[in-house]
Amino acid sequence: MLGVLVWVFAWWITEAVPMPVTSMSPLFLFPLFGIATADDVAKSYMDDVIALVLGSFILVLAVEHYNIHRRLALNITVLFCGDPMNPPLLLLGICATTFFVSMWMHNVAVAVMMMPVATGILQRLPSEPGGTHEVVLKNFCRAVVLGVTYATAIGGMSTLTGTGVNLILVGMWKSYFPNEDPISYSTWFFFGFPLALLTFVALWALLCLMYLPKGSGRVLSAYLDRAHLKRELELLGPMAFSEKMILAVFLLQVILWMTRNITDDIPGWGALFKGRAGDGTVSVMVATLLFILPNKKQKGEKLMDWNKCKNLPWNIILLLGAGFAIADGLKTSGLADVMSTTLDFLENMPYWPLPPPSAS
Numbered sequence: 001m002l003g004v005l006v007w008v009f010a011w012w013i014t015e016a017v018p019m020p021v022t023s024m025s026p027l028f029l030f031p032l033f034g035i036a037t038a039d040d041v042a043k044s045y046m047d048d049v050i051a052l053v054l055g056s057f058i059l060v061l062a063v064e065h066y067n068i069h070r071r072l073a074l075n076i077t078v079l080f081c082g083d084p085m086n087p088p089l090l091l092l093g094i095c096a097t098t099f100f101v102s103m104w105m106h107n108v109a110v111a112v113m114m115m116p117v118a119t120g121i122l123q124r125l126p127s128e129p130g131g132t133h134e135v136v137l138k139n140f141c142r143a144v145v146l147g148v149t150y151a152t153a154i155g156g157m158s159t160l161t162g163t164g165v166n167l168i169l170v171g172m173w174k175s176y177f178p179n180e181d182p183i184s185y186s187t188w189f190f191f192g193f194p195l196a197l198l199t200f201v202a203l204w205a206l207l208c209l210m211y212l213p214k215g216s217g218r219v220l221s222a223y224l225d226r227a228h229l230k231r232e233l234e235l236l237g238p239m240a241f242s243e244k245m246i247l248a249v250f251l252l253q254v255i256l257w258m259t260r261n262i263t264d265d266i267p268g269w270g271a272l273f274k275g276r277a278g279d280g281t282v283s284v285m286v287a288t289l290l291f292i293l294p295n296k297k298q299k300g301e302k303l304m305d306w307n308k309c310k311n312l313p314w315n316i317i318l319l320l321g322a323g324f325a326i327a328d329g330l331k332t333s334g335l336a337d338v339m340s341t342t343l344d345f346l347e348n349m350p351y352w353p354l355p356p357p358s359a360s
Contacts, residue, residue, distance in 0.1 A: 051281070054284065054312075057316075107163045154203060155196060157199070260279065
């Protein structure tokens with residue numbers, strides 16, 4: 001198992017072959033080296049967690065196709081812009097939008113969607129202002145770019161679908177502790193959201209202290225104000241039926257995720273199916289609705305068709321599957337037990353030095 005692990009990691013690091021192809025290599029390496037059967041390895045590539053990711057990515061593609069993320073960003077930014085111009089409030093609006101969207105979509109997709117929105121606002125600023133205004137404008141640009149970047153990662157901590165690392169943890173928990181209660185969407189949310197919210201507030205306060213001194217509003221108000229943002233929002237026109245339906249489907253998915261398992265005393269709707277339905281069930285079911293509901297643009301045209309799904313990030317899906325397969329292989333081969341035995345000396349160490357190397 002150790003040799004196979006080195007082989008796979010070497011391919012991932014050097015990219016001797018494309019990353020998605022490397023991610024599929026456990027499908028033939030594990031059976032050939034007697035680590036696991038072909039059926040057992042293949043199951044790691046399509047379990048409930050992978051279904052959750054697949055359905056979520058289809059919904060993300062629908063949001064991108066109908067430009068809903070841009071409308072949402074502009075609406076929230078107009079709301080937070082302030083009159084007169086309030087830079088800390090505007091920064092809060094941009095970062096809060098990124099944080100919120102990142103809660104429900106993968107970090108990579110959110111960064112790709114939100115950075116053009118942020119740079120679109122910054123493009124209204126002069127590229128070479130000169131004079132005393134230059135420092136204020138450059139610092140505001142830095143605050144916005146850093147805010148969007150970090151808010152994407154922080155928002156991803158809140159929910160299972162926010163980032164792939166959360167999903168890997170859930171898959172490994174299910175593999176290593178099959179007799180324990182699984183980590184559900186709502187369980188993770190009630191753990192991750194308060195922590196992410198506190199971290200987000202600290203990020204915003206730090207950016208304001210470092211890059212938005214008093215008086216920056218007077219400089220920025222010459223280039224950015226609510227009227228500019230409202231005009232851009234008006235160019236998008238009123239919300240179409242298709243956009244409203246995408247939002248309704250998105251809201252339905254969140255509600256079903258949050259209410260599948262509520263508490264031990266108040267069982268969610270998942271109890272009706274005796275635990276057979278998972279978060280992936282909801283994700284794929286809601287994604288399927290997008291191929292059934294009409295968009296009312298052309299007769300017979302649906303909200304989504306498979307041509308729009310050609311941009312599905314299969315590389316991420318296969319990478320997650322490979323991660324789950326490797327986790328199962330470490331367990332079945334006994335390598336996990338060997339590794340844990342070699343780390344027994346850590347039991348006698350104090351706790352405070354352990355988090356930094358673990359996080360790195």
